[in-house]
Amino acid sequence: MSFFTKRYHPPGTGPGTLRLPDKPNPTPPRITLIDYSDTELQEIEEVTPEACRAALERPTTTWIHVQGDPDPDTLTRLGVLFDIHELALEDIANSGQRPKTELYDDQLFIILSHPLLEDDYADTEQVSLFLGKQVIFSFHGGSHDPFEPIRKRLRKHSGRLRSKGPDYLLYALADLVIDQSFPVLEQFGAELEDLEEKLLAAPSRETLRRLHELKRDALLLRRMLWPQREVLNNLMRNEEYPIEADIRLYFRDCYDHTIQIMDLLETYRDMTTGLLDLYLSSVSNRLNETMRVLTVIATIFIPLTFIAGVYGMNFGNKTDSPWAMPELNWYYGYPLVWGVMIAVGVGLLYLFKRKDWF
Amino acid sequence: MSFFTKRYHPPGTGPGTLRLPDKPNPTPPRITLIDYSDTELQEIEEVTPEACRAALERPTTTWIHVQGDPDPDTLTRLGVLFDIHELALEDIANSGQRPKTELYDDQLFIILSHPLLEDDYADTEQVSLFLGKQVIFSFHGGSHDPFEPIRKRLRKHSGRLRSKGPDYLLYALADLVIDQSFPVLEQFGAELEDLEEKLLAAPSRETLRRLHELKRDALLLRRMLWPQREVLNNLMRNEEYPIEADIRLYFRDCYDHTIQIMDLLETYRDMTTGLLDLYLSSVSNRLNETMRVLTVIATIFIPLTFIAGVYGMNFGNKTDSPWAMPELNWYYGYPLVWGVMIAVGVGLLYLFKRKDWF
Amino acid sequence: MSFFTKRYHPPGTGPGTLRLPDKPNPTPPRITLIDYSDTELQEIEEVTPEACRAALERPTTTWIHVQGDPDPDTLTRLGVLFDIHELALEDIANSGQRPKTELYDDQLFIILSHPLLEDDYADTEQVSLFLGKQVIFSFHGGSHDPFEPIRKRLRKHSGRLRSKGPDYLLYALADLVIDQSFPVLEQFGAELEDLEEKLLAAPSRETLRRLHELKRDALLLRRMLWPQREVLNNLMRNEEYPIEADIRLYFRDCYDHTIQIMDLLETYRDMTTGLLDLYLSSVSNRLNETMRVLTVIATIFIPLTFIAGVYGMNFGNKTDSPWAMPELNWYYGYPLVWGVMIAVGVGLLYLFKRKDWF
Amino acid sequence: MSFFTKRYHPPGTGPGTLRLPDKPNPTPPRITLIDYSDTELQEIEEVTPEACRAALERPTTTWIHVQGDPDPDTLTRLGVLFDIHELALEDIANSGQRPKTELYDDQLFIILSHPLLEDDYADTEQVSLFLGKQVIFSFHGGSHDPFEPIRKRLRKHSGRLRSKGPDYLLYALADLVIDQSFPVLEQFGAELEDLEEKLLAAPSRETLRRLHELKRDALLLRRMLWPQREVLNNLMRNEEYPIEADIRLYFRDCYDHTIQIMDLLETYRDMTTGLLDLYLSSVSNRLNETMRVLTVIATIFIPLTFIAGVYGMNFGNKTDSPWAMPELNWYYGYPLVWGVMIAVGVGLLYLFKRKDWF
Amino acid sequence: MSFFTKRYHPPGTGPGTLRLPDKPNPTPPRITLIDYSDTELQEIEEVTPEACRAALERPTTTWIHVQGDPDPDTLTRLGVLFDIHELALEDIANSGQRPKTELYDDQLFIILSHPLLEDDYADTEQVSLFLGKQVIFSFHGGSHDPFEPIRKRLRKHSGRLRSKGPDYLLYALADLVIDQSFPVLEQFGAELEDLEEKLLAAPSRETLRRLHELKRDALLLRRMLWPQREVLNNLMRNEEYPIEADIRLYFRDCYDHTIQIMDLLETYRDMTTGLLDLYLSSVSNRLNETMRVLTVIATIFIPLTFIAGVYGMNFGNKTDSPWAMPELNWYYGYPLVWGVMIAVGVGLLYLFKRKDWF
Structure with missing residues (x-):
């Protein structure tokens, strides 16, 4: 993970400016549309923004997922067709945003951080979600689509996903993104335990390097995950948001997870500090x-x-x-x-x- | 105590999914039912969920205790029979939860952390409590039943336990779990005093190892015990909870204990840091x-x-x-x-x- | 001062249980009764709880002071005679409590920490105060009665102590306990200045030991004195407490003292940390x-x-x-x-x- | 960047005193006036305060920009002509102020910190903004005018800048000043990554010096940028401020940026601390x-x-x-x-x- | 500056007790009276408390300044003549108080800390201010009268000092005391920059000593200046205080200064810590x-x-x-x-x- 990951326009650029990133777009956007109700489900891949517009006419719940880096053209067309605020479009294009919620008229806009397990370090990718009337947009920047498990549950008609509205789908998507932290943190914990053992046995230059990297990764992860507490708190409590009362209970469960994730990250940070002290003491001792x-x-x-x-x-x-x-x-x-x-x-x-x- | 102790489902799993843990269940659940009023007390061991249901008909207070790791089948049956929310059932099954309170309709759901004295480190086990009308459920994951002293008091009819309702029983159970921290912290304090003496005399590699372990344990204990402040605060103040005013006074006493426990843990953490500094200074000096x-x-x-x-x-x-x-x-x-x-x-x-x- | 000083019952014991401490009671309780109004003053030493009860009949202000570790029997008798809540009695018996205020019906119960100047370390003793109608109880655990100066002022009829009610006496007692921190902190400061000079001249193993002890004592004192801020804040502001408006102004002065004491303790803690850094740097330098x-x-x-x-x-x-x-x-x-x-x-x-x- | 950058008068000087700085004014003030509406735009350079006054008569939006260190005479004339509060004038003259907002009658006064990329360290310059009825004043202390991009946007009639009132212009100016932190922080992050690599390879005295300077710069930047959170929070929420509701949404976006900037600075500060620990450990190791x-x-x-x-x-x-x-x-x-x-x-x-x- | 500077009475002494300090009073109190309105100004030096009383009869604003350590007798006479609360008198006599505000009936009592530039360390002196109807008392403990610049402004009739009431005079006095921190902090900053250069060149035992002293002084200054934020916040916002609305704006400016002073002190503290780390790293390196x-x-x-x-x-x-x-x-x-x-x-x-x- 790089230390500075936010994309930004030169200061003084007007708000809502959409611009191609400097390097050629590695993953062209693919739009997938799922239209479902309790009784039926329709799934169309590689659909155009205009075709998506038509789905809104029906009384079903529509989920439009844009995978990959959206080009300015697609974003502008989506913005015009679905009346999306220019600031929201800019936030989707300029990835590396801080997780947040924003209410534009009737549209609820949410940015989340999707943590990733890489070889030996942690990274995050931006997930942007839109909740409108009967419609949900989701944007995910990487090449791998993280929402396949939700699609499987929709197709299998398992649980109450099909019988509930778009706010429950929003919960399902957010819950998946949040819970993605657990495997990352589990691996973190295992590495820390491993390092602790090594440090108590024989500290080496290699353990110091790994320890430093873990500490830095915990710091970077914390920066990207911490604001999700506030996001979930808003989703759980803000009465203006178009989320029904019984669904809020589920967001509360999700909020508890974000708190537990922060607890874990804080504890890990304290632990890496403790291990560094142990390293220094051991080296002094030797x-x-x-x-x-x-x-x-x-x-x-x-x-x-x-x-x-x-x-x-x-x-x-x-x-x-x-x-x-x-x-x-x-x-x-x-x-x-x-x-x-x-x-x-x-x-x-x-x-x-x-x-x-x- | 492992660094990462939370059980979780793969991200994207639907809420309320109950699944067998990967390793075979070490302690099959045993359900104990105690049904009491001021004048009578009935105690049945190894009862089925269905038999428990019958006890609810009577105007007595019913305490159903599930000892051991509850299997999905038992949990589902309990959930259906007593109308327990799927999120609560999931939280009971996925142990390692952060202590919290949750109100589902009329049912108050509480998760607490039960600290344990092990050979040379501290651990915690999850205790889940349910307060319904005339009924209390308690779930405890380990093999050892911690609530025997309460049962003795019920049988002996000592104090006002028998004459009060299930909210007082809830207090008795929570108080026992909270107070379990005192012997753990007392031993902690004794070890710290012992280490301090050793450090001032002759610091060794062994003292460093023990010191590091104490610091880590204080950190892990803190993570699991800290949220209990919030839990007790809710029980003491939240007017929506089905707890009577004179019982709240007892929860307030219990809340004072959680604060004192946190004070002690904070002080111990500062002390381990101070001792580590002392170690480093001593080694430098030598x-x-x-x-x-x-x-x-x-x-x-x-x-x-x-x-x-x-x-x-x-x-x-x-x-x-x-x-x-x-x-x-x-x-x-x-x-x-x-x-x-x-x-x-x-x-x-x-x-x-x-x-x-x- | 020991690291863990709280007395507690085994977890699961019923609330309000009074039990003899394990070691034989070193100082049997002595009850002193002072009954005063603006015009008269009656002082009886070594009085029984029952005799105290009689004093309540008169319209004078009654101050009952219990010096030494109260045995369960005396406490129970006092509890029954004066209708004291079982949780308060337990808190008096189990010394080492965190300072707090509690309102039981009309009775205001206060626990304070009385700091002590010992040879070369600081300690605290629990002072419990009860404010009822026309009556004040005070309990102090040690063998030395700290309230003699107040008795002298009562006998001399100096200031407005005799002409005011029991709330002003409560202020006088609390003020004395709080102000006891100043001589302790003054000695602390003198020792720190002394250590600083020694460290800048020639750091030795002995300075390190003394420095560590000062740091630890500051930590332990802070733990016992910090909650008094909250106590005084309550006495100053809580409208439910039976304290008159013009007396609250005096408690506000007392509150300012607790804040200044905390400021001093915090500064001393930062200073010991600074001196430890100085020690390490000096040793490195040498x-x-x-x-x-x-x-x-x-x-x-x-x-x-x-x-x-x-x-x-x-x-x-x-x-x-x-x-x-x-x-x-x-x-x-x-x-x-x-x-x-x-x-x-x-x-x-x-x-x-x-x-x-x- | 110097450690102490605030200009101040000798204590006891009356408020609103304007005084020439001790060293001769390096950049004499140049006043630029832009007068615009949706249909027309008039731009006059090097205008006198009195000429500016005339522009207020017209129903257009007037933007008066004062570049360079304003001399007492110019400031006094502006103060008299536009009825500016003496405390505001003093704050403009005594640069190095903490960012803040202040409402004087109908005039909103804002101080911001404009970060600068210098050779190898970071600096900030004070930007003072005034929002009156149909008029905006901006003051910038250095020799380089940072607001040229806004002027370009005004001239090109791009976006909605020309069709909105002075509050939107205020947003555009503030947004530019805030976003100026991103390139500074991006370079910071790149330097930190570079230093980290060097430290893991071979720590030298030069890396230590650079590391220390980065840490100090992060500290100084933080001091000057931190209060901007509060400034933007006020602009976003304070109902008394003459800003329209739909513009507040834009300030909210700007507020999110200040938070992200603070997150980055905090992370960088933690990182420099981590790198210093790494340095010490590496040196110990070697x-x-x-x-x-x-x-x-x-x-x-x-x-x-x-x-x-x-x-x-x-x-x-x-x-x-x-x-x-x-x-x-x-x-x-x-x-x-x-x-x-x-x-x-x-x-x-x-x-x-x-x-x-x- | 000594670590413990508060004067106090032995615990148990009645409130309002005035007592001669142990060492003979080094500076006998000198009372100066200034009586002014927009049109006239009368200044009498070395006046008695009784003579001051007479000035109150006239409709002018009266400023009574007591320079030096006030003896119990003078204080008691002032207390009786002007009806000053005994707790306020005690706070004036027992210097070293924490800055605070207190409202006794119609009298506003303020304690501030006046920082001093000494040879090579920082110190503070207590300034006590009283705002009554048409009268202001000021007490300053040292031998040097800091308020001469205000007197000059009064005599010169410059600014609006003469035309405003006693609340504006209170602002002028408080502003002078607060702003006195700027020269102290400027010198602090210069010394830090000097030390940083020396540390990067060649760290010596002398730099370590000076660094430690700066850190300690920052700590002691912070303890005495921090509470002034609260004092100014009260003066700015508390509606009960006898201060007019347009004067509150000036106190707000003064409040901004206290915040900036705190920002500077915090930054300096972080910097001394950073310099100490640099020292340690340099020594390790060498x-x-x-x-x-x-x-x-x-x-x-x-x-x-x-x-x-x-x-x-x-x-x-x-x-x-x-x-x-x-x-x-x-x-x-x-x-x-x-x-x-x-x-x-x-x-x-x-x-x-x-x-x-x-």
Whole structure:
């Protein structure tokens, strides 16, 4: 995930300006229309905005899903046909928006963040939802359509999805996007547990890198997921929104999930901080142990080497002065020096042992 | 305690779906029914959901306790018989929920976290409570039934438990779950005091590991216990809940306990942070002390060894040049060298002493 | 101060249970009764609960003070005689409660934390106050009665204490307990200033220990004193409490004191954190200085010792090869070696000086 | 960006005092007047305050832009002519104000912070806006006029800028100033990503310096941009402000941008903190690795050098005592010593390998 | 600035007790009276409380300023003459109070903190203000009278000070006290910028000390200035206070200043923390560099010294065994050893270079 993911127009551009992104559009938009009631279901793929307009005439619930990056032309046509506010169109085009809800006349506009499991980092994609009378629009930027499970439930007529109105479908879509955080967070938790074990055993440069990446990902995920609390709170409580009372109960359940997701992310963030502290403490600790080994060895042998150096001096060679290293002439001189050296070494070892150094 | 403990369905699953957990159910559910009034008490163990239904006919208070992981079949039967909302059933099945209260029509649904004392870490188990008219359901996931003390009080007719309605029983159950935190926190506090003493004496790798685990456990406990404040606040204040005014006073006492528990957890968290700082400071300090020992020893002996090395050179052996190590020929050469070496060593020791190094 | 100081009953115990503490009661309760009006004052020591009851008949203000750990029997008798709620009695018995106010019918129940100056750490004791009609109860757990100054003011008839009702006496008692924090915090501040000076001069292991203890004490004091803000806020504002409007102004003054106490505690906490950072930085700094001394000495003498070692080799002894250490035969060989060694040493010293190492 | 950027008068100066800044005014003010309606547009550059007054007579929307540091004289004349409150004039003159809104009678006064992209740091300039009846004043302190894009849109008659009143122009100006943060933050994010890569590869003193500067800039930007949330919130919600309902929707969009900007700045701040932790950990890690190399080398060679030193002693030279270094006379003495030294070296290497030190 | 600056009476002292401070009063109080209206101004220095009373009879605005530590006697006389509440008198006497506002009947009592620029640290002095009908009292504890600029403005009849009532004078006094923070904070900012430069160049023990002092001063200033937000908020909004609507606008400007001061202090606090992190990182970095120098030098010369030591052994002296150091007899033995030593040295240097160590 890049640190800055929001698309924006140069400051001073008029609101509602739709513009092609700089790089060529990787995934051309595909519009899928599903029209359903309790008794019937019609599914048309690769439909034009104009064909969608016709579906609105019937008293069924219509779900229009636009997969891929919508080009300015498609967006403008949808905007004109379904009377969508220019600011909403701009928000759909400029992906990387903060999750939010907005009520334009009778149309409820919702932006959500869809978290993604990638190889070794987390990313989010923007999902934009529109709730009008008998109609729901959904926009998803990536190449993979996340809403297939909902379509399966619609086709199978399982649960109460078919018998309820578009607000229940909105709940189903939002719930899917929100719950997508759970597998991401589960993997996060597993990685953290794995890292904790490694840190307590033997911290390495690689664990530090992975830990830093997890912390950064938690931060970026939090930025994109946090505002969903507010979104769900609005959907649950705002009396102006065109959502029926018994459906609000379901949004309340969904709201509880966003809170639990935030709890988890906060806890993970605190945990990565805790693990970083553990890393630092472990490295300090190991440094201390390293230095003790060096200190013990050096402190014992440096005086001994000095003693050996003393008797390597050549004072006894050239003069016969009785002061010239008489130790060299002693009968037991050599074993005596060994004795002194062993005594010094053992004494120092004993001292270190008593100071509890190894 | 694992970092991620919530059970969840794959995103996109319909609400109210009940599904067997992946691993075989370790503890099959056992339903216990207690039916009591001020004058009589009937206790039936291992009862079927259908038999429980019959108890509702009588004007007594009925307490139905489901111990163990409820299988989808039992839950569905209970749901149909007692008209329980599908979202509540899903929350009971998918344990690891955040504590919360929810009012479905006349039924008050409560999820609490029951902390557990394990060998060397803290864990929580989900307790789900239902308050209906004249009936209370309680669900507890583990193998150990925590509510035995309440049953004893019911049987002994002690206090006002028998003479009050199901809302007082709800209080008794919630109070027990909440107060379970006190022994856990008491042990926490004792361990922290123990660790503090060890850290001030001699920090080791083991203290670091234990400290980290305590910090992590405080974090995980906090995540599961924090929302209980909100739960108790609701029970104490929400006028819509079917709880009588004089019972609310008891919930207020219980709310004070949740606040005190949070105070303690916060304080413990701050304390583990403080102890970690202390650990780091102690390790730094000891490293500094280690390095001083090495520096003092090395700095004193390295110049001395150099001097000894100088007079170990063989310049005096092969030539008779008066410049060839004349010191070796001096009458007092050897004692003089000792004098110089002792002077250097004592001088350096004095310097270190004056700089307050040991 | 212990980390966990709350007394509690085993979870599942009925509310209002009074039980003897495990260790024998160190201070048996002594009841003192003062009965006063503007014109008269009667003081009886070591009175029974039943005798106190009689005092309520008169239109004077009655102050009943229970000093020491009240035994269950005394508490139960007081509870029955004065119609005290069982939850309040339990809170008095289970000391270590969080400060709070509670209104039971007409009785206002208040718990406060009375900070104590001990040798080298801070502690708190629970003070429980009851405000009824014409009567005030006060309970204090320790062996030392803190309210003697109030009794003196009552006896001397100084200020307006005698001419006002029990709510003003309540203010006088609460004010005394709250203000007890000032001398404790003053000593805290003095110790912090002392520690700061020591840290800037020469940080030692002892300063670290004292610093950690101060930080921990600030944390524990904060936990026990923080809720008093809420208590005083209630006494100042809650219209249901039986306190007259002109007395509320005095509680407002007292509230300002609790806020100032919290400000001080927060500042002290930030300061201990700042001092700990200072400690760590100082230790790092000193380690760096230690290492530089070692590095300078070792880096200068290690090459010199190597040179001396080279000319201590015995290549010149056994062969007459012109390649066998011809330097040993040079007329100025020895002074030349000294020259090289002095040049190397001075050169390295110059390098270190230029890099600003000492 | 300097740490303290607010201009202020000496304390005690009367409100509304306008005074020349100490250093000579670098950019003399240039007043540009644009007078427009849906059908016509008149643009006059370098106009006097008095000439501006005349434009107010017409029913068109008038936009008066003052570029550069306004001198006291110009400000006073504008104040008198357009009846501007003395406190507002003082706020325009004393740049470095906190963003805010203020309603003086019918005039809405707004201060915003215009972020700037400089070489390697971020800065802000004060933009002051006035919304009166049919008139908008804008003041911008620097030499570069940021509002040229708006003027272009006015001239091109693109969007609805010309057909709407001064409140929509206010939105366009504010939107431009707010959105100016996006390119600044995009560059910030790119630098952070760049620094992160460098830190994971090889942390240097230069990365530390750059990191510190980014952190400080994030802090300073945050201080100047944070209050804009409150400003936009007021513009969006305050019913007293002379802004029409459909324009408020646009301010709501602008408010969302300020929130997203704050989210980004907060995330960046957390990220710089995370990167600093990474830096410290990396340096600790490298120090540890450095010390291990030293320890391994020193610990292996110090004992070997001692052994070599022992047999460099001259005990065997001067006496024939059988105790005087008999090893020197052994036939295989020399290879044996090599054998011992190789055994010691390999043994120590094996030990370090087993302890996983390199 | 001392850590604990509040004066207080022993706990249990009655409210309103006025007592001489322990140390003799350093600055006896001097009362200055200014009596003014739009047309006349009378100024009397060193007036008695009783003489002040007379001024109240006239319909002019009266400003009574008490400079220095007021003795109990003066305070009591003022209290009786002007009917000042005993709690207010106590707050004036016990300086070091938290800034606050209090309404006693018709009298508005305000405590503010007046920051001071001292040599190298910041301090605050208590300013107490009273707003009555046609009268303002001001008390300032130090020896220096800060209100001279206001008096000058009164005498010069500049601005609207003379034509407005006592509430505008209150604004002028409060504004002066609040704005006094700007020069203090400006110097703070300059010192921080200076310290930052020094830290990036060469951190020393002295920079650490100064940094710590700045951090502590920011903390102490914040404690004394923070509550002024609340004070100004009250003055701006509280409808009960005797302040006219058009004056409230000026207090709003003053409130904006307190917020900006808090913003600055918060930013400075974050900056000192950032600088401390920078200090720690720099020290770590330098330690690392020091250690690398030592490691490179030691690691290169230790093996070389060992080689030299080997050939300093005396095995070749006493036996003619062909195994006894035959290298010494080689024709090119000595240059070969030099070759080996140079190869080892260059090889290690190459290794360190490749690992990017210097």
